[in-house]
Amino acid sequence: MQPIRSFVRRGGRVTGAQERALAEVWPRFGVEYAPEILDLDGLFGRRAPRILEIGFGNGDTLVELAARRPEADFIGVEVHPPGVGRCLLGIESQSLTNVRVISHDAVEVLGRMIPDASLDEVLLYFPDPWPKKRHHKRRIVQPEFAELVARKIAPGGAWRLATDWAPYAAHMLEVLTAAPGFVNAASGGGFVPRPDSRPETKFERRGQRLGHEVFDLEFRRR
Numbered sequence: 001m002q003p004i005r006s007f008v009r010r011g012g013r014v015t016g017a018q019e020r021a022l023a024e025v026w027p028r029f030g031v032e033y034a035p036e037i038l039d040l041d042g043l044f045g046r047r048a049p050r051i052l053e054i055g056f057g058n059g060d061t062l063v064e065l066a067a068r069r070p071e072a073d074f075i076g077v078e079v080h081p082p083g084v085g086r087c088l089l090g091i092e093s094q095s096l097t098n099v100r101v102i103s104h105d106a107v108e109v110l111g112r113m114i115p116d117a118s119l120d121e122v123l124l125y126f127p128d129p130w131p132k133k134r135h136h137k138r139r140i141v142q143p144e145f146a147e148l149v150a151r152k153i154a155p156g157g158a159w160r161l162a163t164d165w166a167p168y169a170a171h172m173l174e175v176l177t178a179a180p181g182f183v184n185a186a187s188g189g190g191f192v193p194r195p196d197s198r199p200e201t202k203f204e205r206r207g208q209r210l211g212h213e214v215f216d217l218e219f220r221r222r
Ligand SMILES: C[S@@+](CC[C@H](N)C(=O)[O-])C[C@H]1O[C@@H](n2cnc3c(N)ncnc32)[C@H](O)[C@@H]1O
Pocket: 005, 006, 007, 054, 055, 056, 057, 058, 077, 078, 079, 080, 083, 104, 105, 106, 107, 124, 125, 126, 127, 128, 129, 140, 201, 202, 203, 204
């Protein structure tokens, strides 16, 4: 049986520049999917705080955060080839050394490649909202997924999320509040104020144009 995926493989045009990046920059920063646990210290050549972004889109957040925080290492996971190409171009133009990119389903990457308790932060910004009821099962935030993320975050680490789709925000809050591995960082048990540290992305701007409110969540690993 095929697992239910949180994405559909979209074609999407890969530009000439992105194609070059996928051929020339990928060998240095790309990590091929394999169902084997990674040696993260070996991969980055050092021991450092580790942050993983799920579904980085064009990589705007990943590249900006990695440039801002050279003392930390960033792993980006995204399935859309043009986005991966865009991200690699950003890594190259900013001469970053602290980013690695995996082009595969983040559920499998977390489950098969990321060591337990190895991440300081997991970022999930503007995941596909799957608004239709019959598609809700495709939403990446589900109780089993929260368990998986909890296993990968070190104690005291954080899972940060944002969405501009109010019903998905409510669903995230419900699932994470019920997840035994996490405690809500928001004092009232709801959403947190927009963190200054979160760069604005294309999807956030799109949501704003549509008049959507943006909801931020932060849950700490117990
Ligand atoms: C709505 S976009 C948001 C992109 C970006 N985070 C932003 O804020 O601009 C959601 C992205 O998640 C990716 N995605 C969805 N499910 C995924 C999965 N299981 N593994 C990796 N990427 C996934 C999609 O390809 C898409 O690029």
